[in-house]
Amino acid sequence: MTQLDHPLTEAPDLDIDPYSVPVLMNPYPFQHTLRELAPVVRLTAHGVYATGRHAEGLEILSDPGRFTSTGGVGIQDIRKPGNFRIPNRLNEVDPPQHTALRGVLSRLLSPIKIRGWRQGFETVAEDLIEELRQADTIDGVRDIAEAFVLRAFSGAVGIALPRDNTMAISNMRFNQVGPDNETLRESMKRAEPYLDWFQGLTRRESVAPGSIGELLYACEDRGEIEPGVAANMLLTFVGGGTDSTITSLSHTLHLLARNPDQWARLRADSGLARVAVEEAIRLEAPFQMIYRTTTRETHVSGIRLPKDAKIGVFLGAANRDPRKFDAPDRYDLSRDTAGIHVSFGHGTHMCLGQMLARHEADVILTALSRAFETMTLAGPPVYQPVNQMRQLAALPLRLR
Template identity: 55%
Template sequence: MTSPATARARDDLLEPPEIDIDPYADEVVLNPYPFFDLMREAGPVVRLSKYGVYASGRYEESKQIFNDHDRFMASAGIGIADIRKPGAFRIPNRLLENDPPSHTAIRGTLTKYLSPITIRRWRDHFEVEAARLADELVERGRFDGVEDLAEAYVLKVFPEAVGVELPRVEALTIGEMGFNQAGPYNEKHRRAVERAQPYLEWYENSIKRESMRPGSIGEMVLDAEARGEFDPGVGSNIMRAFVRGGVDTTVAGIGFALNQLARNPDQFALLRDNAALAKNTFEEAIRHESPSYVNFRTTTRETELSGYRLDADTKIGTFSGAANRDPRFWKDPEKFDITRDVTGIHVAFGHGSHTCIGQMIARLEAECILRALSQRISAIELDGEMRYRAVNQLHTLDVLPLKVTPR
């Protein structure tokens, strides 16, 4: 008997409702929550008529899409374009845009070099740098939570672990290009590619074996490729992914945590009085506002999802920020609560075998800097107007003016 999960679409299935909203329009990207609410309430899956793709903003359906590689493949690209098709073809990210068994083999090898033991070795250094930066910012009293704290900290410790030099302008420009390229060819996409042109040579040189710091992840990965543990080209492909995506989402998550702590004094008081909550503060921050805006899969055949018929060979996007506020799963989803149990449950890092490989690094970075700051101040508050940044496939802050009171 064929199970519903793998059954061919039936004649009695519903057609997904159409939504005539551009999720990549600046006004939607900057404030996606009205769109998220509309999408979730319209149905478990909808069709975005502007692009002819499916999308889901519900939690359970998002997990299905992430986890069912048989029906929803990643190898056609995690952006809105099908990278197999003429005009959109590019070399796939061998880690993110790959399906079992190839993905399983690559991830299994990489996990040896990104083990919890390896990452724990970095804790002392991460804590020292967090303390140094926190002392400097607390002495200043006023600073920007994005540029002065989140970007400054991540761009200090992440390159030292990964082994790649990441100057601020170059790294952020290349990262923003990558997240914009994952969306449609709109004005944000065009401008991001144009801004990145002066740094493309730096980008290619940064991932070469001779550029890697001794003892770093990059050195280990490229040496593993030289030994035949990865197929030729896979190691450098993985390092491209680290350079293009290893900074921006962590910066966004730390920014969201700082923003909510400043807006919710009761939650900051909990963290100030119990530094062990620093890790969970970050987890709740990326549940409450998820940096990864949308991730796409492609239907491998005509199929169904929660009673709705899906065409074959069609993109379907999971909007993590919507799924992480789905009231069908979360209690009081719009409330920021750092005591909420969310680790391993939210889908901000994806879900299943494609969950973010660098999540342990991001968690350690965020835990160290949030703990260091909270241990040095008695209060944190907004000190002006905060702003989001319009990026096709990344939800992030642009400016976050903060004022802190020393203990």
């Protein structure tokens, strides 16, 4: 926190609800207003603070001493009566508890282990390409992103992930980190038939040998992690490893189809597959916001923040901040923003599964670029409102 030579100011009010359906379906005007009004604003609809700027976002996400995760990564303070829920054992704790668990999980998701799973990913991709050759038009979300990720990730995590069950539960969970609105209530109704399945999903006897699940339970047996953490982490992986990767891949396919010059570049150099994904999730962050809670009265860029205040870092807005990125609204494979954009978070809580997601996306995009000369839109994309995510529901594509 920098020292100031002038008095602190109060955050200006912004009377736009970022969780309203119109904003969820078209967040760009809100993002622009959030960025340009002030470094930090107060969202009057929910009584929380927010930033849409890159530098301020990094400051908040990098300092758990001032901005704790223990209040939850969503808009509600989960420590308070009425909002209490069991915290995520990885994402909603601070160092040193977080550091110890992350060290164990980092070892389980080491580059060597992920490369070992890559052959399975490539087999899934080969089979999927043959299926896609038979179709005139396809849905890039369901027929590519969901089909590939659910098969590939299911093998790595060691849990069977039926599409309807998995997508309904994940959708509900990502709506739960937002406010109690109609979007959440509708997702809870859709998920209700699958709640019993979800509760039994992570039983020890359900996980496959050699998988992430089996490795987690082995760590519990050795006392490296506390009892119950294995199941908690597996539930985290179901959402973080499916919806986020599916959404990332869907956005990448959409942007490549809209920009045939960039698709041609990828076909000419399949090594650009990773860059294609990084640039896509910079433009369309799968997770649009993440919250921290102030541990004491503090400030960001001279704007006062009271103790126990929720402050959201709006990742989608920060990734289009013109203070950080030239021509921020352009999809351009000539720039590599890995480690610069904040779609994977930042600081001690940066996404642990990002390397696994990158390998999955690299495999399927490489396979697609080698198999098909052109990929074009066959109709308008369809978005669905999700409190925390920017998510495509359908993406009509034509592959040739």
